[in-house]
Amino acid sequence: MAVSGSPELLITRLPTFVFTNIITLFSALIFILGYIRSYTTEAYSITYCPSMQSDYKWSVSLIIHSQFIAVLPVFFAAILLTTVMSYKYEDNGIKISRKEFTVEPYWTENLVEWRQSPISMRILRYILPTKLFHNIKSLISTLCILLQTWVVIFIKFCCVVSFYVWLPLLFLVNLLRKLLSPAHQVSNDQMREEIADLSHFVILLEGEKQLPKPLLRKIICVVNGHIKWGKNQPPHSLLNLLKQSFFYKGAIQFDSSQVPSLLSEEPPNCWTLPVMTLATIAVALPNIANQHVDELVRCVDEGLQYASYIDVLDEKHVLKCIKNAASVVWVGVKLHKKWLDRDLGDTIREICSTREIIQGLADEAERIVKEFSSTGSQYLVENPLYWPANVLAANSMYRISRTILLYYGNGEYQAEELFRKLICMIANILAACLINLPHLIASKCINNVLEERFRSVGNAAILFGETEDILKLFEERQLLGIGPSQPFCIDEWLRWMECETQDPTVSTSATHNDASSTVESNDELVIVPM
Template identity: 60%
Template sequence: MSYYQLADSPLALGNENMGDNNDSPMPIIGVYVAAASLACSFAMFLNSCLTFINSFPKFNLRFSRNFFPLNATWLTLLAVATKPVADLTTPKLSYQDNQAKIMNTVFLTVAMGNFFTSLGSMNNADIVTNLTALSILVITVVVDLYIQLRFHVFDTPSSLVIIIQIALLFSTWITIVSSALAVPAIKKRAESKYQKLASDERQMKAGQQHYRVEELRLSITKYWVMAASGSPQLLMKRLVTFVYTNIICLFSALIAFLALFSYGMVNDYNSIYIQIHSEYKWSVDLILLSQYYVTLPTVVIATIFMISVVGYKYENNGIRISREEVTIESYWTEKLVEWRQRSIPIKFKRCTLRKLIHSIKSLILNFCILIQIVNVMWCKFCSVISFYLVLPLLLLVNPLGKLINHYLGQLFRKKKVSEVDLNCFVILLEGEKQFPKKLLRGIINRVDKLVEMGKKQRPHNLFNLLNQSFSFGGVVQFDSNRVPSLLSGEPLNCWTLPVVTLTSIAIAIPNIASRHVDWLVSSANEGLRYASLIDVLDGKCGLKSSIKNAADVVWVGVELHRKWLDMDLKRKTGEISSVKDIIQDLTNVSERIVMEFSSKENRMIVENPLYWPANVLAANSMYRITRTILLYYEDGECQGEELFRMLICMIADILAACLTNLPHMIYTKCISNAIEERLKSVRAAAIIFGETEDILKIFEERKLSNVGPSQPLCIDEWRGWIEQQAALVSSSATSNGASSVESNEHVVIKMQA
């Protein structure tokens, strides 16, 4: 009796039913595999969508990231998703099993293609670690597939497809390893070119203490072009190996689709293998669905990418292939040559043994260099072939693209700066003649979109608050030298803590309309965001970190709950009717907090403000400011509305003095970052510029940018400078007699401008 006759017998049917009734873990495992596959597919789909949208310069995203990077998390999920390909226990596969193993191989190939750009954002240690893990996974899959081919587990049509997919998978892995070897040299060259361009730009700005608004915007655009063209992700996308991985992913996905549809056309296959059931049972369909899900976007995105690459080459050289297209750049073999020339870290007593090991190492690395050269040459050859294959498609699509750009360009494109003027700020790879004009135009349009995005988030309340500043006098007035210190040491000042304390006092004043209090809190919150960024730029940032932390801790309670260190400010208002009594109560509470700290803590900690906790630093600030207010009103009654207006003016003065550093802060964000974080930092600078452009223009019109000390980042420097100006005015008034009032008014007007 044949196998198929036995399968139709009642005995076989009974056995089959018994097998179905038995509890099997395989469907549950299949669901687990499908869930891991779906997570990977969704991440790759987001990457594909991001790549697709970024291919249109007119659009701008609020985020730019890699959703599927090469790391331990995604490698673990990928290992789970490719479990069916490693199953070696089934002697004969069902139709779904054949498809699942083919899709596993395609899935791993596509996943490695998505991993490619994340190589640029990793350091050397991460590259070695992650590539080692990826290599173990790929080699395991290849070996398992070879064993199954060796023992004829696959059907005949599937065997041919699996052999092709193994070749494509292995080629992708070799290409990724080859590209990873070139990453350090590529980043080193890009960083060197960036530092040269940035140094030339800084030399042009040397001696310039203040920046005009338009000059600052142009500087942001220049640094954006440098950061974008030299970003690790874009550098990786411009490598010929990236083009090759896209070709492989496209070819692999197309073969999977052809295999899927061709098997349905084979009658013999349907009549024989359709009767064999998968051990994963119904869950195998979930696995296939979750992995087929990622192949269609892969085909679409890879096709779009190939058309865009061919378009850039056609734009630069026409149908001719330049010599650089077939030249091996030095960065491909630089790391291998460096390893070959490096001495052996292990020391041997015998010189002969050292020579032998060094010769073996050189021989192995020479072989690796040869493989690297051959692989890059093969990638370049495939790139050239793909250029001529895709060129007819480009010539058909190009007129349609120009027509779309013609109609949409007026709506989305707003070119601020000519890309011709910024060509010298583009960071080119070795072997690149010029940067594609469309890509450069897209980069410039992107920074314009970021500025426009910032303009939609303007701090309107802060802008209105700054209009309440009549001078910078509040920088000195909030803390009087006549107030004695509670402890032997006094902490340094920063911009944020005085603003937080003054706002807390303003909230505690009775009989103030809630809308005015809410407006002040909102205005201070907008100002504190920029003040905290400027505080970080202070040279004494390390010494003031605890003070900044105290301001952050206190502000959470003030903004959200109208509480200062768990003290309900509005409740205190209801208990005490007099404004002066409220200020005195805040003084007493803050003094008690500081004195309790001094009585309980170690003397060395008490004498060093660096070690004071956040509540003590906040209490010390509250004590000094409230005592200063009480000194101001010591001979008269304190009126609530008058004090509220005075506090608003102080806060406005402090924030106005602080925000004169905005151009310096924006410029610093553009220049002081590592290559992996540079694009993100310049992006933040462009958005902040858009948010604060109106404030910067007001400062420029009033000439406030030219007012202040030589070290304007520090509030203590401002206090010293204002006191010095007041002393000069006082001495001038003494010498000129009757003209003293006029001189004093002149200084105030100059500061207000």
């Protein structure tokens, strides 16, 4: 529907488009014939002509040659565009009915409305002048309607005549196409059933009975091309990470209500911010092989890309500054292993223990937030929607790192165990986020802006191709039907999950069939597949 309703395709189906190409074609043909005649006839030679000496001398020849170079591609383009007229006659052969000369109402609709509209001139206050001017206006508009009607009929007549002129060439082109590419005919046969199903979902011009099948085949090929393009670049690392998800309590374990707030009000969450913070803590943990850390970074990087798209769907709870906070801070973590200028590299991991690293991140985050509260204006401090990106990221780091410290207490911190739990929490949050993919794809298909509609649908097709394996994974685990009806916001998802986990009748049937135990009961380190 987006392609068939695009202005580019609608224009090519109008007879005026074909008529302008016919004019262009004949103009180019006249110039080419004159150019060829100048070489074949000595009297009209474009080189130095003895009988017609010009003050411009050699520049005349240069101009004619340059015009020929410019006209030649236009000539072939006009030939290709003029063949568009053959589409509408493919099903009916060469038979042309009287309906081809019918003038549709949209050609004269504005003129008819102008003829029926009243005169809005305040100067004409008397009845007789007003009536006279109204009659004159009606007469002029009627003449314009008749002129427009005859022009349209003449244009359609020229299109029909041109079709018969090009008919032998069209037969030849179709014959060569069938002989040179027999597989093309097989693919067309395979498309017939699909075309019959999709022919009811196109936007037609007034007076059109159906969209020409060649155009419909082109539309199908374009959409299939977008989907295939997406399939060729799937997020393999993200898919491997999602396979680590048990999709139960891990999505609500990253933030504890027992952690006190640093300021009066907490900002709303988004999908990307906790994922970025958990990944930052995982990158900073010691005694973890670099290849596992690098693979986790690739997984999170692919997941944040899709999570940011889903965050855009939520326009009520999360504003732009909160959505951008994760992406701004994640650039430093991904490229330089730094969180807000704090080093997370091998040097820190070698000299600090797990508890010291988490405690240091929590203290640094608390310092940033308190420094902002003491130096910032009272209006900004009380309104978390206007906090800077570093303060939003620091507040998220403070709450999550304090939650981890609260969970372990005075117990022993095992880096490998914590790394495994962080991976599972990241996977659970991303899984909860990405079950919104059907909503995201549908939202991209529903675009009322005419100029962006085709591009938006193309992006939806690419997105569908990229995430097809993820959707199949969710379908196998029966995850697409759980959760709120439209869980765009992570806060809504967390409230729903807390209610479900408090219900004693809730079972883990929505989890993976193979995941019979929770993350805590697994003694082996969950390694993201390479």
